Amino acid sequence: MEFTEKALVLKVGRFRESDIWLRLFFAGRGVVTAFAFGGSRSTRRFCGCLDQLVLGTFRVGSNRRGTYKVLEEGTLLHAFPGLRSDPRKLGLVAHCLKFVEAVQIGSQGARPVFDLLLETLGVLEMSEVGAELLPLLFKAKLTFEQGLKPDLTLCVRCGRPAWEHVCSDHEPQVTATSGAGLGFSVERGGLVCVNCCDVEAEPLSIGAVRTLEWISSSRPADWPRLALEPEMRRQLGRVVDRFVAFHLGLRWEHGMYRKI
Numbered sequence: 001m002e003f004t005e006k007a008l009v010l011k012v013g014r015f016r017e018s019d020i021w022l023r024l025f026f027a028g029r030g031v032v033t034a035f036a037f038g039g040s041r042s043t044r045r046f047c048g049c050l051d052q053l054v055l056g057t058f059r060v061g062s063n064r065r066g067t068y069k070v071l072e073e074g075t076l077l078h079a080f081p082g083l084r085s086d087p088r089k090l091g092l093v094a095h096c097l098k099f100v101e102a103v104q105i106g107s108q109g110a111r112p113v114f115d116l117l118l119e120t121l122g123v124l125e126m127s128e129v130g131a132e133l134l135p136l137l138f139k140a141k142l143t144f145e146q147g148l149k150p151d152l153t154l155c156v157r158c159g160r161p162a163w164e165h166v167c168s169d170h171e172p173q174v175t176a177t178s179g180a181g182l183g184f185s186v187e188r189g190g191l192v193c194v195n196c197c198d199v200e201a202e203p204l205s206i207g208a209v210r211t212l213e214w215i216s217s218s219r220p221a222d223w224p225r226l227a228l229e230p231e232m233r234r235q236l237g238r239v240v241d242r243f244v245a246f247h248l249g250l251r252w253e254h255g256m257y258r259k260i
């Protein structure tokens with residue numbers, strides 16, 4: 001079945017002399033692999049489109065037996081020159097694209113992730129977001145957009161408001177080894193209050209919980225405003241990484257996402 005739709009090119013590879021394969025992220029279909037036969041020679045059909053980080057409109061068909069997708073034509077919409085010219089930003093973009101590819105997004109739930117990715121690229125092209133923050137924000141937001149947002153109000157063990165015994169003026173004493181203060185149980189999917197210290201949980205300060213809440217309601221346009229203390233960033237980084245590993249089965253290792 002043939003279709004024409006907007007997509008972002010996540011990855012490109014060559015095979016044989018002039019043929020190219022592409023991993024395309026379509027807003028309405030998720031990630032699709034397609035082959036552009038003669039792609040490296042045909043400037044007319046694919047003008048500037050067969051490159052990573054290109055937003056274009058693509059016409060896709062399939063081979064006669066319907067076993068694989070064939071890219072028929074592409075029209076370039078935006079090539080993100082502001083990102084291509086900045087190696088630091090390009091590194092952050094590569095991380096986001098790898099994550100989207102690794103999540104293996106199908107047609108269900110593709111639209112919000114597509115919008116999130118394009119907004120992220122747009123913001124990054126126009127402004128600065130901390131290099132250590134962007135992957136964290138993007139991963140957390142994408143996971144929440146997949147319907148996996150944790151409840152950040154009630155304790156997952158006793159069901160009482162998790163903040164009840166925490167004075168918000170004074171951050172609880174949180175150490176990496178003790179469960180003092182609020183915790184986050186990845187396995188149970190939410191906060192653990194101070195009274196339920198028998199549950200294994202990652203320590204999370206009040207500020208870090210508020211930041212998680214903020215991330216879930218924020219858009220990428222808000223992200224350049226965010227600044228975090230190193231300890232809070234470490235706590236959030238740990239929780240988000242474990243959350244992603246638990247729910248999506250992905251772990252960042254040696255510059256790539258691995259299925260675990």
Ligand SMILES: [Zn+2]
Nearest residue numbers: 155158193196
């Ligand atoms: Zn509790």
